[in-house]
Amino acid sequence: MQIWKNFLNLFLQSNCPLCQRPASQEFCEYCEKQLHKCRLASPNQRRDNSLQIVAWGAYKGAIKRAITTMKYDNHPEIARPLGEWLGEAWLQEYGNENSLMVVPIPMHPDKQKKRGFNQAALIAKSFCHTTGLKLKLNGLKRVKETEALFGLSATERKQNLNQAFDIGKDFRQAPNVPIILVDDIYTTGATVKSAIKTLNKYKIIVSGVAAVAVPSKGNYKNNS
Numbered sequence: 001m002q003i004w005k006n007f008l009n010l011f012l013q014s015n016c017p018l019c020q021r022p023a024s025q026e027f028c029e030y031c032e033k034q035l036h037k038c039r040l041a042s043p044n045q046r047r048d049n050s051l052q053i054v055a056w057g058a059y060k061g062a063i064k065r066a067i068t069t070m071k072y073d074n075h076p077e078i079a080r081p082l083g084e085w086l087g088e089a090w091l092q093e094y095g096n097e098n099s100l101m102v103v104p105i106p107m108h109p110d111k112q113k114k115r116g117f118n119q120a121a122l123i124a125k126s127f128c129h130t131t132g133l134k135l136k137l138n139g140l141k142r143v144k145e146t147e148a149l150f151g152l153s154a155t156e157r158k159q160n161l162n163q164a165f166d167i168g169k170d171f172r173q174a175p176n177v178p179i180i181l182v183d184d185i186y187t188t189g190a191t192v193k194s195a196i197k198t199l200n201k202y203k204i205i206v207s208g209v210a211a212v213a214v215p216s217k218g219n220y221k222n223n224s
Contacts, residue, residue, distance in 0.1 A: 052208035083126025103139035
């Protein structure tokens with residue numbers, strides 16, 4: 001009987017997307033330990049013009065590799081644990097506060113079709129499953145296909161993201177509660193600020209941002 005159980009366990013295991021070792025969940029035990037070494041001591045990072053930023057980890061090492069693998073090596077399953085850990089970080093800060101809505105940062109439809117998924121949306125689903133917050137997948141839509149922000153100056157980022165978003169079908173009528181934006185990485189805040197500008201135009205209040213990772217150094221403006 002034990003031999004049969006061991007055989008089934010082996011059959012059900014997949015390979016860790018980060019190291020290819022056998023894994024019973026998304027990551028093997030070794031990589032999960034490495035990921036948790038990137039966890040921030042405090043999820044509450046800072047206020048950026050009164051905007052609350054909550055993050056789970058520092059964007060370096062294993063967490064940087066996990067996010068890159070998820071996005072560019074077709075591993076959407078990585079979003080589930082990342083969203084769960086981010087949700088746990090949120091609960092650590094705010095408990096079971098449920099008078100909020102969650103909106104993921106959208107991708108342009110052409111880019112999403114090419115990738116096959118929007119990682120922010122998948123993270124947001126897992127985040128909401130953990131926190132109990134209400135998810136609005138289509139609160140925003142991306143109407144401008146922007147360049148990659150890496151390597152752009154602050155002025156170029158702002159121009160690149162100008163009028164990149166519009167209101168989505170979920171918010172044809174403005175919600176009567178504040179919303180939380182969810183993304184995989186928060187760096188300079190250029191993307192988030194552009195999204196907030198669009199939402200504010202429709203009288204929708206954004207009270208904070210939840211991101212899986214933020215840059216590991218203090219100077220956010222020097223990061224993409």
